[in-house]
Amino acid sequence: MGAVDEALSSPYRRRFLQAGAAAGGGLLIGFALPGCNREDRKEPPPEKAVGQATTAVTQAPPGLAPNAFIRIDRAGQVTLIVHKVEMGQGTFTAMPMLIAEELEVDLSKVKLQQAPADNTLYADPMLGGQVTGGSTSVRASWKPLREAGATARTMLVSAAALSWQVDPSTCTARNGVVTHTATGRTMEYGQLVDAASKLPVPSGVKLKSASEFTVIGKPVKRLDSPDKVNGRAQFGLDVRLPNMMVATVAASPVPGGKLNPVDDAKAMAIKGVRQVLRIDNAVAVVGDHMWAARQGLTALAPTWNDGANSAMTTASIVADMSAASKEKSGVQARNDGDAPGTIGKATRKLEAVYEMPFLAHATMEPMNCTVDLKPDGCDIYTGTQVPALAQGAVAKITGLPLDKIRINNYYLGGGFGRRLEVDYVAQAVAFARQAKGPVKFVWTREEDIQHDMYRPYYLDRISASLDAKGMPQAWFHRITGSSIIARFAPGAMKDGVDPDAVEGAKDIAYAIPNVRVEYLRHEPPVPTAFWRGVGATHNVFVVESFIDELAHASRQDPLAYRRALLTKSARMRAVLELAATRAGWGTRLQPVAGRRVGRGISVQFAFGSYMAQVAEVSVGADGGVTVHRVVCALDCGQMVNPDTIGAQIESGVNFGLTAALWNEITFDKGRVQQSNFGDYRMMRINESPKIEVHMVKSADEPGGIGEPGTSAIAPALCNAVFAATGRRIRKLPIGDQLKA
Amino acid sequence: MPTLTINGVSRTLDVPDDMPLLWALRDVAGLTGTKFGCGVALCGACTVHVDGAPTRSCVTPVSAVAGKQVVTIEAIEQNPAGRRVQAAWREIDVVQCGYCQSGQIMSATALIASKPDPTDADIDGAMAGNICRCGTYPRIRAAIKIAAKKEA
Numbered sequence: 001m002g003a004v005d006e007a008l009s010s011p012y013r014r015r016f017l018q019a020g021a022a023a024g025g026g027l028l029i030g031f032a033l034p035g036c037n038r039e040d041r042k043e044p045p046p047e048k049a050v051g052q053a054t055t056a057v058t059q060a061p062p063g064l065a066p067n068a069f070i071r072i073d074r075a076g077q078v079t080l081i082v083h084k085v086e087m088g089q090g091t092f093t094a095m096p097m098l099i100a101e102e103l104e105v106d107l108s109k110v111k112l113q114q115a116p117a118d119n120t121l122y123a124d125p126m127l128g129g130q131v132t133g134g135s136t137s138v139r140a141s142w143k144p145l146r147e148a149g150a151t152a153r154t155m156l157v158s159a160a161a162l163s164w165q166v167d168p169s170t171c172t173a174r175n176g177v178v179t180h181t182a183t184g185r186t187m188e189y190g191q192l193v194d195a196a197s198k199l200p201v202p203s204g205v206k207l208k209s210a211s212e213f214t215v216i217g218k219p220v221k222r223l224d225s226p227d228k229v230n231g232r233a234q235f236g237l238d239v240r241l242p243n244m245m246v247a248t249v250a251a252s253p254v255p256g257g258k259l260n261p262v263d264d265a266k267a268m269a270i271k272g273v274r275q276v277l278r279i280d281n282a283v284a285v286v287g288d289h290m291w292a293a294r295q296g297l298t299a300l301a302p303t304w305n306d307g308a309n310s311a312m313t314t315a316s317i318v319a320d321m322s323a324a325s326k327e328k329s330g331v332q333a334r335n336d337g338d339a340p341g342t343i344g345k346a347t348r349k350l351e352a353v354y355e356m357p358f359l360a361h362a363t364m365e366p367m368n369c370t371v372d373l374k375p376d377g378c379d380i381y382t383g384t385q386v387p388a389l390a391q392g393a394v395a396k397i398t399g400l401p402l403d404k405i406r407i408n409n410y411y412l413g414g415g416f417g418r419r420l421e422v423d424y425v426a427q428a429v430a431f432a433r434q435a436k437g438p439v440k441f442v443w444t445r446e447e448d449i450q451h452d453m454y455r456p457y458y459l460d461r462i463s464a465s466l467d468a469k470g471m472p473q474a475w476f477h478r479i480t481g482s483s484i485i486a487r488f489a490p491g492a493m494k495d496g497v498d499p500d501a502v503e504g505a506k507d508i509a510y511a512i513p514n515v516r517v518e519y520l521r522h523e524p525p526v527p528t529a530f531w532r533g534v535g536a537t538h539n540v541f542v543v544e545s546f547i548d549e550l551a552h553a554s555r556q557d558p559l560a561y562r563r564a565l566l567t568k569s570a571r572m573r574a575v576l577e578l579a580a581t582r583a584g585w586g587t588r589l590q591p592v593a594g595r596r597v598g599r600g601i602s603v604q605f606a607f608g609s610y611m612a613q614v615a616e617v618s619v620g621a622d623g624g625v626t627v628h629r630v631v632c633a634l635d636c637g638q639m640v641n642p643d644t645i646g647a648q649i650e651s652g653v654n655f656g657l658t659a660a661l662w663n664e665i666t667f668d669k670g671r672v673q674q675s676n677f678g679d680y681r682m683m684r685i686n687e688s689p690k691i692e693v694h695m696v697k698s699a700d701e702p703g704g705i706g707e708p709g710t711s712a713i714a715p716a717l718c719n720a721v722f723a724a725t726g727r728r729i730r731k732l733p734i735g736d737q738l739k740a
Numbered sequence: 741m742p743t744l745t746i747n748g749v750s751r752t753l754d755v756p757d758d759m760p761l762l763w764a765l766r767d768v769a770g771l772t773g774t775k776f777g778c779g780v781a782l783c784g785a786c787t788v789h790v791d792g793a794p795t796r797s798c799v800t801p802v803s804a805v806a807g808k809q810v811v812t813i814e815a816i817e818q819n820p821a822g823r824r825v826q827a828a829w830r831e832i833d834v835v836q837c838g839y840c841q842s843g844q845i846m847s848a849t850a851l852i853a854s855k856p857d858p859t860d861a862d863i864d865g866a867m868a869g870n871i872c873r874c875g876t877y878p879r880i881r882a883a884i885k886i887a888a889k890k891e892a
Contacts, residue, residue, distance in 0.1 A: 228841055229834075229841060230813065231812065232773070288767075364839040364873045366777075412837060414837045414839060414873050416873075445777065676782060677783055677871060678782055684871060686868050690878070
């Protein structure tokens with residue numbers, strides 16, 4: 001399990017399950033899904049009734065509260081109430097599959113209802129926090145959802161057996177119906193729910209083995225597709241409330257800057273503008289609609305006191321980082337043998353500096369939050385990966401108790417880590433304290449790109465010594481960059497090491513006798529946050545590029561070189577071989593007229609999944625890179641919905657390619673220099689390669705699929721560029737580095 | 741006060757003439773299926789049909805569409821090509837986050853309506869203005885080909 005997973009999902013410490021009568025009739029099963037171990041959470045959650053849904057749960061073990069529920073009503077309809085959010089990754093489809101499998105109901109009978117924000121109800125009260133992130137949704141739900149389904153089924157079968165006065169083992173459950181095999185008598189689940197709800201909760205129900213699965217592992221259509229093709233799906237930006245106004249926002253373009261006085265009259269002169277709201281570092285213009293608000297903000301033309309960071313440039317940030325990483329040692333994340341000593345004495349050694357840029361998330365739906373703040377309560381309408389953190393932020397600003405703050409969560413128009421942050425919610429609520437009625441706060445694309453919380457800039461110094469056969473004897477990797485974990489989940493810092501910043505570096509799978517990995521925390525005044533693929537996206541690029549350098553320096557085939565070093569992991573080797581075979585590694589690439597062609601490979605273990613990729617590229621005389629084909633081999637354990645897995649890998653590859661080819665956020669005079677898709681380029685359909693996903697069949701526990709595609713692609717791409725041109729890309733993005 | 745025909749219904753909207761159609765649709769007419777992505781016609785999320793032609797509503801003033809037929813995602817199922825595109829989208833599960841897909845479907849429908857059997861180059865030409873951050877492009881391409889083969 002990766003570092004971010006550890007930070008985002010609590011250890012599955014105790015499994016608890018409760019049952020009782022649902023309000024309004026039916027059977028209610030309450031159980032716990034791991035949430036987030038926000039160990040910085042100070043106060044224990046208030047002791048209080050856990051709400052309408054559970055008041056009837058009678059058999060709760062003391063001190064334990066469920067955070068997910070299955071309700072089966074008298075019509076046999078099954079409702080799963082969970083806190084996970086759908087941001088494109090298919091969770092809303094995969095989770096009902098896990099229930100349907102063990103409950104023995106048709107998948108169409110399982111509806112999913114998103115839980116409101118309430119840490120006391122919907123997350124582990126000892127650890128707190130509702131989080132969707134770290135490719136954890138299916139992994140964290142894998143056992144508890146199936147157990148809950150199996151428990152409900154067992155109780156329904158028992159209820160039927162009791163009414164027939166037969167042994168439950170002589171009954172079977174299929175498709176929402178219990179059958180007494182010998183007599184052929186049947187009862188539907190809906191007829192049994194009330195009787196079942198009075199039975200004791202069985203313990204130790206047996207789960208199906210993989211060979212018995214009828215739902216899991218079969219391709220299933222996404223349940224959110226119909227509403228997403230007809231315009232009915234509601235995203236946060238689509239909220240409309242009675243008497244709602246629309247505002248757009250400008251925040252200080254320089255981190256830490258303050259708003260200078262503004263003349264409201266300039267904005268108020270625009271028809272439809274209703275109000276100007278100001279906070280310390282930002283201003284919002286409220287209007288009847290977005291057009292009035294935008295024109296009002298343009299007319300207002302706010303100015304700023306830039307403060308201490310007014311001279312900040314990317315060059316100054318990188319110079320500081322580079323100097324620090326040269327002069328200082330980092331905290332050791334791993335230290336096997338004597339890597340520095342071995343490299344110091346070696347006759348054959350390589351060293352390199354790799355750099356990765358600040359990156360914006362650029363979700364298609366810009367940041368937005370609708371606030372209806374009243375003296376006695378607050379309604380928030382938004383899309384967030386962390387409803388409970390949003391609730392906490394609102395409480396802090398308004399002073400309202402948590403139970404007076406309702407987070408109404410919507411489909412996310414992309415998450416990618418951006419909506420793990422609640423800055424846009426906090427800002428909207430701060431403005432709303434001055435507003436006269438509900439306001440939808442909408443960031444423009446420019447505001448969204450320039451006020452993101454960015455993937456950190458990383459500067460990595462890496463070196464290795466080679467033996468006479470060209471194999472690495474020592475490996476030294478010093479990572480320098482800001483720490484997201486130290487801010488987001490300080491309790492997850494381990495002896496000064498940010499486990500996310502070293503993920504994919506600390507745990508390299510290659511058999512090298514001397515390894516040291518260091519983490520040097522360096523905080524430029526730029527807000528940073530998780531970005532799809534998190535630590536692995538940074539480190540897999542560095543590790544898989546540098547291992548490629550070693551292979552070439554040793555005049556060995558990059559595939560054979562990796563294979564020789566992967567003596568410890570059969571699953572790593574298996575995906576490597578599968579990707580290579582399917583890509584035709586070692587065969588001649590189809591020539592492309594006027595262009596140099598090349599093939600590159602990468603392999604990783606990240607997010608609980610094994611993945612190898614082979615990229616085929618061509619490079620033109622102008623230095624432009626075209627990616628023709630990406631062959632992926634994936635072992636993600638037991639597949640839940642194979643269709644979603646393929647889609648997520650395709651998505652991850654294109655997301656990673658976009659960044660590796662083109663994306664960087666840069667600063668000048670303290671300001672972000674990019675502003676919209678014109679200078680923060682997104683891949684388009686004509687640039688999307690052919691992507692193949694080949695699966696290794698496995699019955700192991702499911703691994704994550706939302707992020708591996710992203711973390712594996714940059715090194716495969718850059719290794720292919722090297723094969724084509726002999727140019728080693730050590731700094732992302734590729735941009736125009738290959739020109740001339 | 742421009743009068744527009746939106747999804748076959750004539751409506752007079754109390755908005756300034758220079759207001760982009762996008763905001764008139766979303767904030768005034770209450771049709772939120774058309775999305776805001778960039779505001780400068782770079783991403784295609786706001787694509788609607790104006791007299792059948794795919795049009796970026798974020799840079800189209802309402803005055804420019806007065807007297808014309810505006811069709812949004814909410815009514816695209818009334819278009820035979822639109823129905824085929826939606827069915828193909830569902831058939832191979834194109835959507836992920838879904839935010840850009842209204843615009844993708846509007847562009848794809850216009851393509852199929854004008855070129856019943858589009859080549860890859862036709863697809864690139866018609867769809868390159870629509871960004872999908874989830875990178876669903878392989879499935880968008882496949883779905884357009886499926887839609888083209890479907891019976892109207």
